[in-house]
Amino acid sequence: MTDYKELKLKASTSPHVRTKEDAQAIMLTVIIALLPALAFAVYNFGLRSLTVTLCSMAGCVVFEALYRLIARKHQTVGDCSAAVTGMLLAFVCPVTIPYWTLLIADFFAIVVVKQLYGGIGKNFLNPALAGRAFLFSWASIMSHWAAPGTKAAVWGAVDVVTYPTPMSYLHANDLTGLQAVYDLPAMFTGRIGGCIGEVSSLMILAGFVFLLARKVILPNIPLTYVGTVALLTFLFPRGNDPVEWMLYNIFGGGLLLGAVFMATDYVTSPVSRKGQLIYGVGCGLITVFIRYFGGYNEGVCYSILLMNLVVWLIDKNVRPRRFGVAKTAIFKRKEAGGK
Amino acid sequence: MAQSFFGGIHPHDKKAATNKKPIEKLPPPEQVVIPMSLHIGAPCRPCVAVGDQVRVGQVIGEATAFVCAPIHASISGTVTAVEPRPHFNGTNVLSVVIKNDFEETLDPSVRPAEDPDSLTPEELAEIVKNAGVVGLGGATFPTHVKISSGLGKVDTVIINAAECEPYLTSDHRILLEYPEEVIGGAKLLAKIFKVDKVHVGIETNKMNAAELLKRKIEEEHAPVVVDVLHARYPQGAEKQLCQALTGRQVPPGQLPAAIGCAVFSTATAAAIYRAVYKGLPVISRVVTVTGSGVMEPKNLECPVGTPLSDLLNCCGGVSERTYKLIMGGPMMGHAQYSAEVPVGKGTNGVVAFAKDEEKTVKEPTCIRCGKCTSVCPMRLQPLFLYKYERKDMVEALEAANILDCIECGACAYICPGRLHLVHSMRMGKQKVNAAKAAAKRAAEEAAKAAEEKKEG
Ligand code: SF4
Ligand code: SF4
Numbered sequence: 106m107t108d109y110k111e112l113k114l115k116a117s118t119s120p121h122v123r124t125k126e127d128a129q130a131i132m133l134t135v136i137i138a139l140l141p142a143l144a145f146a147v148y149n150f151g152l153r154s155l156t157v158t159l160c161s162m163a164g165c166v167v168f169e170a171l172y173r174l175i176a177r178k179h180q181t182v183g184d185c186s187a188a189v190t191g192m193l194l195a196f197v198c199p200v201t202i203p204y205w206t207l208l209i210a211d212f213f214a215i216v217v218v219k220q221l222y223g224g225i226g227k228n229f230l231n232p233a234l235a236g237r238a239f240l241f242s243w244a245s246i247m248s249h250w251a252a253p254g255t256k257a258a259v260w261g262a263v264d265v266v267t268y269p270t271p272m273s274y275l276h277a278n279d280l281t282g283l284q285a286v287y288d289l290p291a292m293f294t295g296r297i298g299g300c301i302g303e304v305s306s307l308m309i310l311a312g313f314v315f316l317l318a319r320k321v322i323l324p325n326i327p328l329t330y331v332g333t334v335a336l337l338t339f340l341f342p343r344g345n346d347p348v349e350w351m352l353y354n355i356f357g358g359g360l361l362l363g364a365v366f367m368a369t370d371y372v373t374s375p376v377s378r379k380g381q382l383i384y385g386v387g388c389g390l391i392t393v394f395i396r397y398f399g400g401y402n403e404g405v406c407y408s409i410l411l412m413n414l415v416v417w418l419i420d421k422n423v424r425p426r427r428f429g430v431a432k433t434a435i436f437k438r439k440e441a442g443g444k
Numbered sequence: 445m446a447q448s449f450f451g452g453i454h455p456h457d458k459k460a461a462t463n464k465k466p467i468e469k470l471p472p473p474e475q476v477v478i479p480m481s482l483h484i485g486a487p488c489r490p491c492v493a494v495g496d497q498v499r500v501g502q503v504i505g506e507a508t509a510f511v512c513a514p515i516h517a518s519i520s521g522t523v524t525a526v527e528p529r530p531h532f533n534g535t536n537v538l539s540v541v542i543k544n545d546f547e548e549t550l551d552p553s554v555r556p557a558e559d560p561d562s563l564t565p566e567e568l569a570e571i572v573k574n575a576g577v578v579g580l581g582g583a584t585f586p587t588h589v590k591i592s593s594g595l596g597k598v599d600t601v602i603i604n605a606a607e608c609e610p611y612l613t614s615d616h617r618i619l620l621e622y623p624e625e626v627i628g629g630a631k632l633l634a635k636i637f638k639v640d641k642v643h644v645g646i647e648t649n650k651m652n653a654a655e656l657l658k659r660k661i662e663e664e665h666a667p668v669v670v671d672v673l674h675a676r677y678p679q680g681a682e683k684q685l686c687q688a689l690t691g692r693q694v695p696p697g698q699l700p701a702a703i704g705c706a707v708f709s710t711a712t713a714a715a716i717y718r719a720v721y722k723g724l725p726v727i728s729r730v731v732t733v734t735g736s737g738v739m740e741p742k743n744l745e746c747p748v749g750t751p752l753s754d755l756l757n758c759c760g761g762v763s764e765r766t767y768k769l770i771m772g773g774p775m776m777g778h779a780q781y782s783a784e785v786p787v788g789k790g791t792n793g794v795v796a797f798a799k800d801e802e803k804t805v806k807e808p809t810c811i812r813c814g815k816c817t818s819v820c821p822m823r824l825q826p827l828f829l830y831k832y833e834r835k836d837m838v839e840a841l842e843a844a845n846i847l848d849c850i851e852c853g854a855c856a857y858i859c860p861g862r863l864h865l866v867h868s869m870r871m872g873k874q875k876v877n878a879a880k881a882a883a884k885r886a887a888e889e890a891a892k893a894a895e896e897k898k899e900g
Binding site: 107109111112113114115117118119120121122123125127128130131143179184186224225226267270323325331372375376377378420424425426427428429430 | 450453455496534551583610683693694695696698755756761762764766767768769770774775776777778779780781782783784795797798801802803805806807809810811812815817821822823824825828829844845851853856857858859860861862866869870883
């Protein structure tokens with residue numbers, strides 16, 4: 106029979122079983138959820154969408170690995186969060202972006218925004234969006250938009266005329282002009298100009314459904330965010346048709362990409378469900394505000410970054426109601442009968 | 445229809461290894477080690493000495509307080525030692541060691557109550573007390589205390605057949621093999637609390653038991669209803685089961701009696717039945733022996749005090765790669781250092797792991813995913829409690845209601861960052877309780893000083 110004295114028994118606190126799903130599994134799921142949008146980008150803008158995205162992912166991973174090495178901290182690239190940041194950062198850039206510009210943004214996102222604050226879980230700004238915001242110093246580069254159907258060259262300067270994106274019309278309150286360039290089906294499927302990963306609402310929604318099914322995110326933030334934008338644009342339309350104005354606003358300008366993949370970033374969004382609702386509404390309000398009154402047309406990017414700044418405040422003040430103190434009938438009964 | 449509780453997780457239940465295996469009687473052990481603390485509350489005082497002959501069912505440990513339950517000899521034989529021995533709580537506890545004479549001589553005190561049907565609730569509670577019945581689901585709170593403190597307040601009596609811990613099937617087998625005892629116990633509880641219905645809460649992964657119970661209840665016209673609940677952990681936690689069945693929430697720091705509920709586990713109900721109708725005290729228990737380290741998983745019935753090694757041997761021994769031996773289930777059970785600790789009254793399972801089920805990492809890191817918050821059945825925010833505990837922020841811990849935590853482990857199970865959340869919860873509670881005690885002492889001393897000043 107077994108000699109029980111020989112066993113090396115380990116005593117640790119319960120629980121003694123854990124789910125298989127770790128941080129890496131979650132990040133890989135996010136990457137998979139982004140693949141449909143990437144595939145569409147290749148179809149819409151050519152192979153360069155893929156090389157730009159891969160370059161950005163590699164850049165983020167390398168910067169993170171090097172930083173952790175130099176700072177003598179335990180290696181974290183294995184959790185794949187840097188790869189996700191790289192992917193998202195490429196997704197919010199035009200396909201014409203030079204590789205070096207992108208690498209600078211990667212460096213800023215990973216080293217300055219994420220690692221200097223302690224790495225995953227500690228940063229308060231969304232690294233991808235902060236990297237993107239940093240690129241506005243190269244505004245001229247960032248506004249070379251390729252037309253849908255372009256076959257952007259993988260190497261060399263990309264010689265494309267600056268093609269109008271839906272955002273430029275929306276920002277100019279020119280619904281009729283926009284309707285003339287793109288019809289709604291094109292807006293929804295993504296045969297439009299814009300950033301690499303933001304054009305196809307359809308593909309982003311596919312990713313959204315996948316993330317929900319895999320329980321990686323809750324619908325709270327995307328629904329309140331998009332819902333708020335929809336409501337406000339419907340109530341205060343610019344142009345002749347409130348419904349069309351609302352739909353163009355939802356499908357244009359990276360709103361869905363931001364609502365599904367950026368605003369739901371774990372680290373920089375509230376943890377409580379109620380807090381997430383507030384956060385989503387806040388993002389929606391600021392987005393519409395910037396689109397209507399702002400000087401830039403990057404409403405989504407800035408609204409999420411601004412809301413990132415108040416997440417600690419939301420987390421501190423919005424907590425779940427304590428168990429056993431709900432105002433249910435039974436509690437009243439207890440108060441009446443107990444004392 | 446049943447309502448549901450907050451949060452919760454769906455771990456793989458792994459019950460298939462044993463849920464079709466009938467309860468087997470363990471061959472009589474050579475000796476048993478019976479700790480004088482097999483329940484929550486004051487330990488018992490041993491009332492036998494080395495050399496004494498004891499018989500099955502004889503009292504060997506007397507109750508010393510109200511929150512205490514007597515302890516009985518689980519085999520007949522000679523007392524060979526009364527000394528501290530390793531206990532499954534990790535310390536050494538005064539224990540009575542009995543060498544088996546394999547005669548199984550019954551003590552004369554073991555006899556059924558005369559005319560059980562005419563007993564008053566108080567008399568029934570007395571029988572339950574003398575039989576040493578405690579919460580056999582694992583909590584081991586003395587049952588007579590639960591009864592007497594609930595009399596007059598309780599309008600809903602619940603039999604906890606949820607058995608939500610993965611791996612464990614002992615309650616499931618009891619329901620299938622001794623349904624009369626469980627229903628009989630439920631009937632007695634109905635009488636004690638003067639309720640017209642006793643609810644049995646059972647999960648969907650035990651439908652055969654639920655159907656069997658329903659059939660038996662119908663045959664007997666018993667005042668019992670079976671409520672089938674969707675399987676989810678921790679359904680069987682007392683507060684969660686009350687919430688799932690009645691929609692009522694136990695106020696912070698209080699017991700289910702505060703909302704008119706009293707919960708008894710399946711095995712406890714059967715023990716109450718045995719105490720009244722057979723005169724049997726709690727001297728044996730059904731234990732599920734399972735896990736990747738166990739050669740041949742089984743459900744075993746064994747005397748209280750049997751060393752775990754006897755149970756494991758009966759299951760073909762364990763793999764030499766076994767690195768963890770858990771008493772209880774894998775979510776809330778206690779890891780043991782030694783296989784020589786004895787089976788207690790609340791031991792519903794022994795789980796041995798030879799394969800890593802824990803997925804620990806060197807550098808646990810919170811990624812703020814909020815999953816811990818979503819699954820916490822007590823609506824806490826474990827990620828913040830973890831942070832406060834790390835930084836010794838005792839006031840913040842208390843303000844964030846750490847004392848509400850039931851240590852169910854749902855948060856640590858789901859955490860993708862692999863944080864040791866339950867460990868932090870325990871430490872945090874200790875810190876808060878220590879701070880409270882210190883504050884109380886300081887206040888008392890100040891009061892005393894003021895008094896002395898007045899007098900002087
Ligand atoms: S589940 Fe773990 S990683 Fe997620 S928020 Fe809670 S503690 Fe952090
Ligand atoms: S162990 Fe405590 S904090 Fe964690 S889920 Fe259970 S009750 Fe909540």
